[in-house]
Amino acid sequence: MNKADLVDTVAQELKISRAAAERSVNTVVEAIKRGVKKDKVVQLIGFGTFTIRNRKGRTGRNPQTGEELKIQPSRTVGFRAGKSFKSEI
Numbered sequence: 001m002n003k004a005d006l007v008d009t010v011a012q013e014l015k016i017s018r019a020a021a022e023r024s025v026n027t028v029v030e031a032i033k034r035g036v037k038k039d040k041v042v043q044l045i046g047f048g049t050f051t052i053r054n055r056k057g058r059t060g061r062n063p064q065t066g067e068e069l070k071i072q073p074s075r076t077v078g079f080r081a082g083k084s085f086k087s088e089i
Contacts, residue, residue: 036077046084053078 001009003025011021032050035042042050057073 044082046082048079048081048085051078051080052076 007018007022007025010016010025011018014021014024016024032042036050036052040052053076055074055076058071060069060071061067062069
């Protein structure tokens with residue numbers, strides 16, 4: 001499922017226009033982004049938790065040349081599914 005499919009599903013379930021559904025989906029996504037950026041954690045009970053994760057620097061390898069590369073430390077967003085969500089899939 002992609003974002004367009006999600007918008008269509010929300011529009012059908014709530015019996016609202018596609019434009020209103022798209023605004024709703026965009027609002028939720030932006031709220032999650034802001035929450036993770038500000039509070040470092042967004043927890044949606046029954047669904048899962050979004051958190052900031054720090055990746056350590058490491059040595060990698062270019063698969064074409066075999067040359068070693070130094071990969072810099074970085075930050076990323078992680079998602080851990082909640083218990084009830086895990087049990088459904």
